[in-house]
Amino acid sequence: MKRLVTRDTTLGGVRLRAGEQVFLAYASGSRDVSRFANPDEIDLGRSWTVPHLGFGQGVHTCLGAPLARLLLRVELGVLHERLPGLRLAAPYEELERTVVSEGRGMVALPLSWTPVPVAARGAVQAERRGTDWHLVYLGRSIDRMAYVEELVSRHGARVEAWPSRDRGRLDLDAVWSRLPDREALVYACGPESLLSGLEDSAQRAGREHRLVVERFAPRAAPHKPNRAFEVVLARTGTVVTVAEDGRDRGRGRHRPRRGEPRRRERAVRLQRGNLRHLRDSRPRRRPRAPGHPSSASRNAWPAKR
Numbered sequence: 367m368k369r370l371v372t373r374d375t376t377l378g379g380v381r382l383r384a385g386e387q388v389f390l391a392y393a394s395g396s397r398d399v400s401r402f403a404n405p406d407e408i409d410l411g412r413s414w415t416v417p418h419l420g421f422g423q424g425v426h427t428c429l430g431a432p433l434a435r436l437l438l439r440v441e442l443g444v445l446h447e448r449l450p451g452l453r454l455a456a457p458y459e460e461l462e463r464t465v466v467s468e469g470r471g472m473v474a475l476p477l478s479w480t481p482v483p484v485a486a487r488g489a490v491q492a493e494r495r496g497t498d499w500h501l502v503y504l505g506r507s508i509d510r511m512a513y514v515e516e517l518v519s520r521h522g523a524r525v526e527a528w529p530s531r532d533r534g535r536l537d538l539d540a541v542w543s544r545l546p547d548r549e550a551l552v553y554a555c556g557p558e559s560l561l562s563g564l565e566d567s568a569q570r571a572g573r574e575h576r577l578v579v580e581r582f583a584p585r586a587a588p589h590k591p592n593r594a595f596e597v598v599l600a601r602t603g604t605v606v607t608v609a610e611d612g613r614d615r616g617r618g619r620h621r622p623r624r625g626e627p628r629r630r631e632r633a634v635r636l637q638r639g640n641l642r643h644l645r646d647s648r649p650r651r652r653p654r655a656p657g658h659p660s661s662a663s664r665n666a667w668p669a670k671r
């Protein structure tokens with residue numbers, strides 16, 4: 367938040383002159399030494415007795431705070447799993463920060479981690495556990511299927527390349543009949559059309575609980591009819607009507623229901639700059655006595671329609 371200095375003053379021992387701008391970094395309140403013990407250290411077990419200001423407080427609390435906390439838990443868990451030993455690749459004192467403004471960050475953040483050997487993952491790890499597996503590698507053509515030759519040469523008949531240009535589309539319903547064991551699992555990743563087709567085929571075969579998919583993007587939600595709906599606030603019982611998504615001009619505007627006070631409609635009209643309505647709805651004052659300096663202007667009000 368930037369604020370304009372209107373007069374010369376001193377704040378926190380710093381001389382400020384009129385016309386200068388002051389940046390209020392309110393988030394720095396979370397590092398107030400008078401409120402937090404060791405505020406510059408990451409303490410995962412820190413008490414919530416004094417809450418931080420990262421998501422605001424009171425009526426200014428961030429509406430997306432629950433989602434942000436969930437994302438942080440997931441992201442930190444994935445980083446810990448897939449990038450073990452994640453650490454700074456440069457001394458902390460050498461990190462360069464951007465200029466203080468509404469957003470703050472690093473000019474560059476070099477990182478390093480401990481690579482996980484390929485032999486300790488995937489198919490090799492399954493073979494070491496004695497798990498039987500079979501990979502069906504789908505693609506449009508052999509020349510566009512990355513690492514297919516290496517996979518076939520290393521794992522032999524366990525890897526089945528399926529170029530649709532040569533073999534046609536894979537029969538997804540036949541996947542379940544080809545499984546050697548009814549309790550076997552099918553892991554799949556790829557485009558949405560493939561994953562949706564597999565889910566439909568698993569449902570037809572009664573094996574949906576044996577399918578595990580990994581999507582590259584969230585599955586598209588079906589669109590429901592565009593119509594108004596009501597939201598009931600659990601604490602107060604207040605009913606809020608959400609109008610339909612008005613795509614044409616004039617749609618979705620507020621229409622008071624029967625028995626609803628008309629002052630809400632009046633507020634809407636005033637927000638649209640209806641000064642005539644404002645003037646006509648003001649309470650009439652008693653006319654001034656003849657000869658009063660303001661009597662002419664006071665009595666110049668038009669009669670109510």
